[in-house]
Amino acid sequence: MTELALFAIAGPQIFTQTFAKALALGSLYALLALGFVLIYKSTQTLNFSHGAMALTGTWFLSLVFTDWDFPGRFLPGPSSFHWFLSLAAAVLLTAVLGVVVERTTIRPLIGEPLFSMAMITLALEVIIRTVSFDAVNVTNRVLGVPWQAQVFTIGGARIAWSYVAAVVATGVCFTAVWLFFKTRLGIAMRATAFDQEAAMAQGINVGRVFSIAWGSGAAMAAMAGIFASMPPWPASGVASRESAFFVFRALPAVILGGLDSVVGALAGGMIIGFAEIYAGQYLSGYTDVLGAGYQQVVPYIVMLAVLLVRPYGLFGTEEIRRV
Amino acid sequence: MRSVRGRPSLYTSYEAETRLFPTRVQQVALGVFVLVILLMPFDLPVIDQLPVIRFLDENYWLKVVNKALIFAIAALGLNLLSGLAGQISLGHAFFMGVGAYTAVLLGGPDSGRLWGYGLPIWIWLPAAGIAAALVGVLVAPAAVRVRGLYLGIATIGLVFIGLHLSRVFPEVAGPGALGRKWPRLEFRIWKEEEPFLDLTRKGKWLWFEVTQHQKTYFFLLVLVALFAVVSANLARSRTGRSWAAIRDRDIAAEIMGVPEFRAKTTAFAISSFYAGVAGALLASFSIQFNPEAWDLLLSVEFLAILLIGGMGRVSGALAGTFFVILTPHFVERFAHWMGDQAEGEGLMSGFWDGFVSIGSGDFGFVSVSQTALGFPLPVAALDEIIYGALIIAFLLFEPQGLYGMWVKVRNYWKGWPFSY
8 A cells, every 4th residue: 555655656657667677686696595595595504705706797808898808709699798798707707616616625625513614615705706896996897798787668668688688597597496406407406405424325426516516506696686786776797706695685585585495585586675765765765764774784674574473484484492 | 618627528408508608618718819810910029920920021911911802891791692501603703893983982182083072981981781682681682582603704704894883973983993082090070180090100009110001900809700700690681591401402491481582681681881991992902903903803802812711711711821821921022032042152052043033034934023924934823823723723633622621630649549
């Protein structure tokens, strides 16, 4: 009911514009949350280095597309086609990074307390972030997004193509994960998430499942990092430190939906995205009271409120605690 | 009851077993240690030549050690919460910020747009701790409801909300990224002109000339000793045992009659008290402190300190603090030393030149001449990478931290020559 009232006050254009932006931001959060969830489900690790991996992904894209122009050297065709190939290459490279990280640092610690696992990803975050900050800061790394900052108009509302791209990318990723869970390997992964030992007893190569989970998690991070660096977003078309910090704002989405639920990732991302954007749009009259940039705190407040009611998020599995 | 002579591990009473320094060897070692740290800041012939101290120069290292002492207070606090009570908190920086802003509100100068009451240190320092503790009590019910990683992330939320609040109230936090002048470490009885004890200026104590860093060092040393003894005693008290029970298995603890709510509330309150005092001291010590510095990385640093030092041990927290705070300075020194070697005429200069880049355009992995980010890594970036690598190395190879290393060495020599 309140939304309808706001709709009447602010007019349909603003409402549609805000809706599109919220949907786009929500889907980016959902995409990030999906990466967290994939990793958490299989290895019981909350990957704090997700943001650093997102930044690394954007850096890889700028390397492959802008600096080296790798596909353009060998293939004919328009540069937007090359861009998509570079996107795939960057995502793949980040996935390799994820696999390497898993194999070298996570695998030896499987089964350790939560604290150790969280700590090791925090340490990874420090290392990966430092290296990629260092690399990104040499020059202004342009991503060369084909649709730049172009917008299209629907009924007077101006909507950026990047918003559409974010929604599409998220849709593709979620569909891919959904389809993957139906394959043999996907079933193996779900079995591992359910019970590692039982899965091993069934002959599932649990180590490989971990590698795949981390690889795909890192790939999701790269996707989200790249699609969150496009022109209307703060980073606006360059690989910058923004993307590393952006991910910390997605943590509420992960927690809100529940750490181990794919559906929760989608729901949490959308709720947080809509809350942030709508608060930013319709409470802007109260900026004096709330302080500039208050909308970035909204996700955390929503998260704290939900956690007090549902300690394992909206869709998270409640831990059965035994004495 | 004393332990029996010649049988140091034979305890005949509970009191004897829970003594802080049960054996004669430990008591002597403690005495020597106290003597060394008391004499450390002075220019003395023997101690000055100790390798660690010689490596860093006078005033510079004393300042670093002072910073480490302040961090030690906060680390001891987090040790109670995370090490003993087992609650993962990434919000320690938030509690430090609460303490610091309380301190500046009570002790800072009142100048037009900035609020401050100009009260003396004996009010603002305890008040900083108490304010943080009260906020801790408010947060604690969440810890009863939310567990494990979920609690960790919820406390990250605190950090971000705290940062935002510091931007909303520039009257307290100071304008923009610059921050404001923090109350200085000066002791007054009330608001009189001349402080009777001023830790920010040179002076004369008895017949010794002491610099401001030496004065601060002794003041902080007393505080750290006090906080360390309190937390060691807490650990072996009823409260400390209830925390350990909650950490090990909260449901089992509750069944045995340990009140979970009260244990977690006291853990949060006391840990936040430590953090508040440390935050006030840190801001005051740094003179100008950027409001954005109370961020997640600061919280992570304290968890790293505990991890590297050894969870749940007072000695671990202290050792970890010094290790984490001093390492970057050693790395810096080492990089510059490599630079000097590479520039020199020595036999190995070509070898070191392969690692460091001295001027612009010179090849190397580390740059000693420039601080801009880029391929020859600036020393600051190298620090960060080593910091991360250390955490990983400790997690993979020595999860018990420095304390665990010490236990291994001790046990080896205990059983020598029959160690295995």
